Amino acid sequence: MLANNTGGENNMPLSVNITLNGQSVSDAVNITRGSFSLTASFNTPSKGITAIYGPSGSGKTTLLRAVAGLEQGVTGWITLDGKPWLSEELSVPTHQRGVGYVFQRSHLFTHLSVKNNLLYGQKRTPKDQRKIAFEEAVSLLGVDLLIDQPVDSLSGGQRQRVAIARTLLASPKLLLMDEPLAALDHQSKSEILPYLEQLHQSLSIPILYVSHATDEIARLADHIVLMKDGNTYKHGPLLETVSDIDTPLAEQADAFSILEGEVNNGTEGLVSKDELDNLIRIIDVEGHIFRIPTTMLTTNPVVRIRILAKDVSLCLDRPLRTSILNVLPVMIVEIKDQPQTGQCIIKLALGSQFVLARISLFSKQHLGLRVGDAVFAQVKAVALVR
Amino acid sequence: MLDDASITALLLTLKLALLSTSILLVLGTPFAWWLTRTQWRGKSVLEALVALPIVLPPTVLGFYLLVAFGPDGPVGILLSTFGMKTLNFTFTGLVIGSVIYSLPFVVQPLQHAFSQTDNRQLDAAATLGASPWDRFFTIVIPQAKVGYLTACVLGFAHTLGEFGVVLMIGGNIPNETRVVSIAIYDHVESMEYSQAHTLAATLLCVSFVMLLITYVSKQYWGRK
Incomplete structure (x- = not known):
């Protein structure tokens, strides 16, 4: 044995x-x-x-x-x-x-x-x-x-x-x-x-x-x-x-996903002076840009960001004129209904990494969301953890 | 000031107290630790037995020891099969009597001190590579130092003041069983008040100084 x-x-x-x-x-x-x-x-x-x-x-x-x-x-x-x-x-x-x-x-x-x-x-x-x-x-x-x-x-x-x-x-x-x-x-x-x-x-x-x-x-x-x-x-x-949505962890109120990326110092013209002045850090996750308001300075070559599922909402079209800093094109990989709370948890692919979103079952039906759909994820809060 | 007979009695008493306290510490340490740790149901019976000398008149204890040590008593019979003489009216008999008589005064403070042992510190020591014996000697005993001080002083002082047990099993043999308390009694019996005074005052001072040292050290260690 x-x-x-x-x-x-x-x-x-x-x-x-x-x-x-x-x-x-x-x-x-x-x-x-x-x-x-x-x-x-x-x-x-x-x-x-x-x-x-x-x-x-x-x-x-x-x-x-x-x-x-x-x-x-x-x-x-x-x-x-x-x-x-x-x-x-x-x-x-x-x-x-x-x-x-x-x-x-x-x-x-x-x-x-x-x-x-x-x-x-x-x-x-x-x-x-x-x-x-x-x-x-x-x-x-x-x-x-x-x-x-x-x-x-x-x-x-x-x-x-x-x-x-x-x-x-x-x-x-x-x-x-x-x-x-x-x-x-x-x-x-x-x-x-x-x-x-x-x-x-x-x-x-x-x-x-x-x-x-x-x-x-x-x-x-x-x-x-x-x-x-x-x-x-x-x-x-x-x-x-x-980011596995088949676990009790994904059912918890604080379900979250973690992404790894690199700090972008603005050399490629992606960052405006305005952004730097307002303490915005730019994290590059497989070509997708996250803007994170933080005073934390990190020297790690690879950084981690944590996103709570409840801070992610989905749109069929790219929203314009929004205060949300991070809107990312993602694809729905998996959906799991959580009928006891009237919500569902959705696993989204961003490049080769995953983001979890929690939305109401009503919104899911209303938008007609299905596995394989390309949608936009609006991320309300991102924490730079490392 | 002190005559030869009094000095002999004092030295004999000190010898008895030192020997009894040492034996009590050696036997009392594992016994008190076991009492602290055991889940055994019969534990209360043992604890009550240990505490008996606190409440019992010493003459009762002395009487039973006298009977047990006697030629028809269990200890007497056991000894005679090995060809040994009775323990009554011997110094060895007094030591055994004192150990029993002072047992609670050593075991109880140790048991109390051991019950304060922080198991988490023992766990931490185990993960740092300390074996059970090692943990006992480097964590449990040093942290029970106040308990040991109390046990030493109480055991010692209680044996110094022993009278009833000695009266029963020891008699009054100079340099063998004639301890200070007996000597004082003797002096009073024969109306030698000044000798009685000297011995009594010596015992009083010794006991007070010992207790004072204990309480001062306790206060000091307690504050630290």
């Missing part, structure tokens, strides 16, 4: 197929839930961030704890780089898995200094397995100046950065992050996000990132695992998976 499922694929180092029945303690609020069952099955690529996304109570934290070996009664198998962590015959204890875990709250050791917190995992990692130097981790997370401070004098954001550095110094083979930003205020969040993005680029290990914030996922993730009611029901590359 083990051999069949791992298949020796080098690009799929983490392979999980587990079930768990019984009592579960929620990490965030310490409530014992009556009975809870978890069924999870997915693979991740060897590098990059795999987001685990689902509504609260869907078992994301329990899944992460099960992968780390912190939950009792998990059955099935987990392999990392072909090495079994859990199978019918064995269950490797947490401290031997080489798994890094960043919790929602930092869980720093309250009886130790910041420095000794940072060293705790490194000391327990054999010298020849250390992948990151103390100074490197400390400067990567910007905690150089905090080292001599007592743990309880740190702010929430600082504590979380220390916790991340502490985890990295143990040189994990797999990094688990459980809503590392959820307990932080907006300012601390924006303080940590750049560090997370850097991690993403500098670490060559898989990262599982639990979140229910779509903006974090849109910004950080490469892959996504979707969860609901304790089950993983779909996993795959991020852009492709979120």
